Amino acid sequence: MAIRDIVTGADNPVLRKKSREVRDINKHIHTLLDDMRETLKVEQGVGLAAPQVGVLRRVAIVEYNDEYYELINPKILTATGETIEEEGCLSVIGLRGRVKRPEKITVAYLDRNGKRRNIEVTGITARIFCHEIDHLDGVLFVDKMISETENTEKGE
Ligand code: ZN
Numbered sequence: 001m002a003i004r005d006i007v008t009g010a011d012n013p014v015l016r017k018k019s020r021e022v023r024d025i026n027k028h029i030h031t032l033l034d035d036m037r038e039t040l041k042v043e044q045g046v047g048l049a050a051p052q053v054g055v056l057r058r059v060a061i062v063e064y065n066d067e068y069y070e071l072i073n074p075k076i077l078t079a080t081g082e083t084i085e086e087e088g089c090l091s092v093i094g095l096r097g098r099v100k101r102p103e104k105i106t107v108a109y110l111d112r113n114g115k116r117r118n119i120e121v122t123g124i125t126a127r128i129f130c131h132e133i134d135h136l137d138g139v140l141f142v143d144k145m146i147s148e149t150e151n152t153e154k155g156e
Pocket of ligand 1: 091
């Protein structure tokens, strides 16, 4: 496994492109998933999308509350309710803000073995899923931000 560099900057064109669907889940995709997990661990994040490591494919991972998800070609099928919470992004350094997201979503995706799965997630987990899936369409949380919150990096 290898740690990959995170692409940063809300105006970075790599983060603004729509990622392509994965047609063939081969060893390159497995390496990508493994590297992304390693990178997420080092960065102490809760989710990472492939474009954030410069790969424009529809792949994302979420690791939150001792649960780990690998999402290939994820698609939100249903979304209900709404919550407003603070978010940040490993690609947008030094900025956090409140974003409105659904409370509950169901998502269809492929796992690393190519098996089609459906999952229902709620609360913060649903929020992270939505955030990562947005990345695959070139959308960043700053686009949806209602208001900026404190810059936690400055400890304010
Ligand atoms: Zn992000």
